[in-house]
Every structure is written in structure tokens, then in C-alpha cells.
Amino acid sequence: MRHRRTVQGFPFRLALAGLALVGTALFMVLPALGQSSETVGTRLRYQNEEGNRVPVGGASLSVSTLDGIEIGSGVTDADGAFSTPVPGPAVYAVTIDIGTLPPGIRLREPDRITVEVEVLEGRDGRAIFSLTSGAVEMVEESGGISLRRVAQLTTEGIKLGLFLGMAAIGLSLVFGTTGLVNFAHGEMVTWGMLSAYFFNYFGLAGAFGFMAGWWPPLGDGVNLILAAVLAVLIGGLTGYLMDRWIFRPLRTRGVSLIAQMVVTIGLSILARYVFLFIFGGNLRFFRDYSAQSALQIWIIEITPKDLITVVLSVLILLGVGLFLQRTQTGKAMRAVADNRDLAESSGINVQGVIRTVWIGAGALAGLGGVFIGLAEQLSWLIGFRMLLLIFAGVVLGGLGTAYGALLGCLLVGIGIQLSTLFIPVELKNIGALVVLALVLVVRPQGILGRRERFG
């Protein structure tokens, strides 16, 4: 009966219990909308890729008469709602400040920043802005291939590739040592991102509503750097718990790899919707370092935070490489990935190696999640989207090899960004997935993979 109790996934129950409290606290403090006899307002939302209508908070709007006299202005709340009282029935102009929209969110029709609204006696006027989440094309360059654009996109690609690679090494090592493709790996990325977010906003103990008002660092949010370290620790702990309470029991029960894969799928769906339940469908940002102006290095623009995370990822990945190459445990990992039976018979503690791999995989996925969240936005779905790109990278580099995973992800990242020279931005991820299929035709073992028996 012990397994029956534990298979549900302790980390997720912990997440549900702890974070539900935060969610509750959040929703309780939302200010109620003021009502007056006649108002003009709007509700900013866009439809995300899951088809959910996501409110856009924090966007500035102003309301004026047609003569240009400003009557009111304000910012949308967490529900994307904004409204301001108006003197009486007339036609008003509502203008949106597109600079205050979160990155990635833009008007479907870029020219329609002002919408006219007719207010009738006793009725509220409602402006409708049609928002979309399509990525914004680079503004200053209108298409065409220039050295500047290629350099910029390559930089972006390396950045994306490094972050993907950081998450991918864990996936690949887990596969290498246990043969399991972990479809919940994307959720481990999201988990790192979201736990950093909660520490960043609510502090060490702030996740428990009653302590939110305590002095920092217990309440009131901690700096993102500390939050990221905590998120990495939590990621490692989650990896450990997943192995200890879920996959190790499954291995000892002799549950087939296919069944284990379906279990990872189940966990992934569970986690994804727990995240949605607690975090909501909104795109959010970390509290620190979210708005930075870019530095100009040669012809490349890069924000300081991106520069630092890129350098950090290179250092960390070098560290992982050194660890795998030089330390006893690292060598044991590679030995188990290479030939498990041989490793076991030469006295390597295979279960211990697998445990270490899971811990490392969780920690790296968590850190990857923080970096991705810092570079883009935070969302409950980002892990799954990244997972598909990670798969492309891992297969390209060679399933089960740590260095192959990194190389493959770098190529996928650069490929994705450079492909926007030729194809629309919204289709860029699709290109990566097409490459995935092509690689399987041409060189199924990937770039660094070893040729196995294939069909």
C-alpha cells in the first residue's frame, strides 16, 4: 500500500497545498471595481495558444472627448479591466498606450490605438481592443538579410539554445541511464520558473498567506538571484522526489518503460493544470530585472540580464561537462548511460547514479526555467512548448548523450532564430519540429549518437 499512497506525486501535492494558499491570498486582495452611473471602460484580453482568454493587466489607457480633452486615464487591473467615470452620454475616444503592453502582446491592427465609444444614457461604454500574442517582428529592420540582423538573430539563437540545452542535458541523461523519455521534463522547467516567481514575490515564507507581511526575506519577496538559487534547490529536490517516490518504485516493480512513459505524461498533464489553476493563464514577469534597456556590443543589442544569464549558462554547462568528464560520479553516469549492465557488474551503484542524474536534471531544468522566464515571460504552458524544442535538440544531437543534447539544442536555437529571416515569426518553432522529422530520416542516431540497431 505504500506505493499507492505515494505515486500521486508528493511534490505536486506539496505544490498544490502551498501555492493554493498564495493563490487564495492573491485573489482576495484584488481591488473591486468602482461603479458610477456612466463609465467608459475596456477589458483587455487576448487568446493564447491554448484558446484561453487571458487578461492583460498593467496596460495604460486614457479616455478623452473627441475634442481631445482628457477625462480619465488608468491602468488595467489583473483581470485586464479598466474603467473610468465620464460626465455623460457622448462619444469618447479611448487610447491605449501600446508601450505598456507586455512583450509579445500587440494590437491585431497596429494602427487602431484609439477606439471611439458611444455612451448612451445610463449605459456604460466599452472599448474593444483586439489583442494578439503573436511575436513582434523586429521593428527597425523591415525584412531583408543584413549582417546586423543575422548577428542579432544568431545571438538570440545562442541564448535560446543555451537555455534549452541546460534543460535538455537532464532529459538526455535520464534517458541515457534509465531508458525513460520523461514527458514531464517540460513541467520541471515551468516548476523552476514558477517557484522562482513565488519566492521573488512572496519571500521565503510568503507562500503561506499569514506570513506574507513579515519582514524580508521571510515575507515580501526576495531578490530574484536568491529566488533563482532556491528554485534550483527545489528543482533538485523535485527531481530527487520524482525518482525516490515515483520512478524507483516503478522500476523495482518491473513496470515497463512504455507504462512509465505514460506515467510521465499523466504527471505532466497534472502538473500543467495545477500550474494553470494556481498561476492562472496570464503572462507574468519577475519582479526584478524585467525592464532593461539593451546594451550595444558591436552590432548586437543585448540586455544586461541576457548577457549575464548567457555567461552563467556557459559557465554552468562547462561545469557540468567537467563534472561528467572528471569526477567519479560523472564518469559513473556516463558508464551507466553507455552500458548499464556492464556498469553494474563493474560495481557502480546504478540506483545511486540514477538518483544523482534525477537531482541534476531537476536542478538544471529549474535553472533553465528561471533563465527562460527572465528572457521571455512566465507562463504555465512554457514548459510544454520548450519540451518540444528540447526534443528536437536532443534527437538532433543524439538521444541519450549529454554533449549531443547541448549541441543539438544550440543548433535548434540558432536555427529557430535564423529561420525568421525567411519564414514568419509565428512559424519559427514549427521549423524546428520539421527538422526533428528530417533528422530521423537522414541520421536517426543524431549527430553525436552511436549507431544502434535500427529496424
Next chain:
Amino acid sequence: MTVAAIDWGFILIQTVETSLGLEAAVYALAAVGLNIHFGYAGLLNFGQVGFVAAGAYGMGLSVTLWNLNPFLAVLVGMGFATAFALILGLPTLRLRGDYLAIVTIAAAEIIRLLARSTTLGDITRGAEGLHAFIGPFRELNPFDPGVEYGVGPFQVGGNQFFAIVLGWGVTAVALVVIWQLMRSPWGRVVKAIREDEDAARALGKNAYWYKLQALILGGVIGGLAGMVQAVGKATIQPDSFVPAYTFFFWTVLILGGVGRIWSPVVGAMVFWAMLTFFQGTLAALVNEGWIPTALMDPTQVNQIRFMLVGVGLALLMVFRPQGIFGSREEMMLDVR
């Protein structure tokens, strides 16, 4: 906050209705396809929703774009599903099983992203989806749209009734076909490949070709599920093909019992009965004030449903992989 009584009668009626209704039929059909893939041929298809989408869009586009008549449109839909199977199968079926899993889950998402992209907006109408295809299908409807059909408290309009009859009709035909196929030499070879590919190859069977045929057959049946859904809902929207739905089909299949003829039908009915009952109860608890809205608002009830399927799928796979009907021996598959 006043706490009102819960209308159990309503919930029970809903439960019975959905377990016999359009959703159950669509899920049964999609799971029948998945049963061929996983149950009989041992293929790890993690993108069945892609086949469903391919079928639906194939059929919808033939009407809206090329003005084909409904019967040809259904054939085109099946053609789309076949093409999707070929694209997925040709590169991956020579490889170990998990490659197919990875490629199918990615490819299903590609279909959805392509369908909702603005680049293809003129063809697929983006996130809004296709609606105009429904006309010709409504003309085929032998039932009167204005009349309610059913028994006792279970009543549906003519159009809906047509879709339900269509869904279960197609499912019945598919079951008979598969029942006969699996008794045939073809079926025995497919099952032999599932059990031991090397042995089947040693006997001179072209495992690759048989697996490809199984992938196409199951994919086309998945495509038919998409078409039934499109006719029933009168719309084809990209976001009704999110990746998680593939695993709803998996849950249906495993619940019923993998590799058994009847299991998708029983699985779909039980799955929808449980889901509707749970969701109805939870929604009632929220709406009537038993659960404070601060803890959960009515829109979040749907999210709980996904969580439940996730937990259910994982637990089923570990503790009862043979489902209601299956035998445990048939589920001893492995990828290596």
C-alpha cells in the same frame, strides 16, 4: 453566504447523457484508432489528436475551399489522415518505439499551430476556425432539426441526434472491420510484431510495412472521429485539438482495456460518465456556495478535470494497466 441544495437529478441526467452522447462517441472512435496503434501493433502514438485534427480539417477545407460534396469531403479527410500517418511513420517506424512517441506529440502540435497561424489565416481562418462547411452536412440530416429526439429526460435536437447516430454508427462499423481484421492473417502478423518484432521479421514479414499500415488504419479512424466531432459541433477550431486530448483518448483506451475490441466503447462511456459526474458535482458545489469562490471559481472546474485525467492516467497505468477488460499479459510491452 447561503448554501443551497445540490440538484442531483440534473447531474445524473447529464452524466447518462454525455456517456451516450457525441463526446463519448468521438472519444470511442478516436480510441478505436489508438487501440489499433497501441493495442494491436504496439505503436506509441502520442499525437492521436493530430490525426483527429487532420481528418476534421481535411473534411472542412474540402467543403469551404474546394466546394466538394460531403462524401468526397469525408474521403479527403481520410486522405489527410493517411498523409499525416505517412509523414510520421516513414521516418520513425524503423526506429525504437519512443521516437514515434516524440515525433507524434510534436507533429500533432504542429498541425494545431499551423491551423491557428495567421500565415494560413486565409485558408484555415486562424483561431476562429471553420464554420461554413456544415451546410451540406445538415442537408444530409434525415432527422428534423426542430424536433427533440430521445427517451424520458434524455432529449436532443435533430442535428445533435444526427451527429450522435453518425458517431456511434461509424464506431460500430469500425469495430466490425477491426474485429474481422484482427482475426485475419494480417491481424495475426501485426500482433506478432507487437510481441516480438525480430521473430516476425525472421519469418519473412516486413514489419515496417505492417506497422505503417496499422498506423494509417488507426489514423484514418482517428480522422473519422474528428469529422464526427466537426459535424456534431458545427465548427472546427484549432484549439479543440490541444495535445492533452490525446491523453484523454489514452485514458479511455487504458480504462477499457488495451487490445480488446469493445474496450474503447466501454472506456469512453465510463470515462465520460465519471468525468461529467465529477465535474457536475464540483460545479454545483462551487455554484451553490459549498466551496468558496476564493478557493475555486467556476471556470477553474474545467482545469480540475485535466488534473484528474492526469492522475487517473498515471494511476491506471501503474495499478491496472489492463483496464476493465484487458489481460495483463498483453500489456507487457517494452520499447527496447
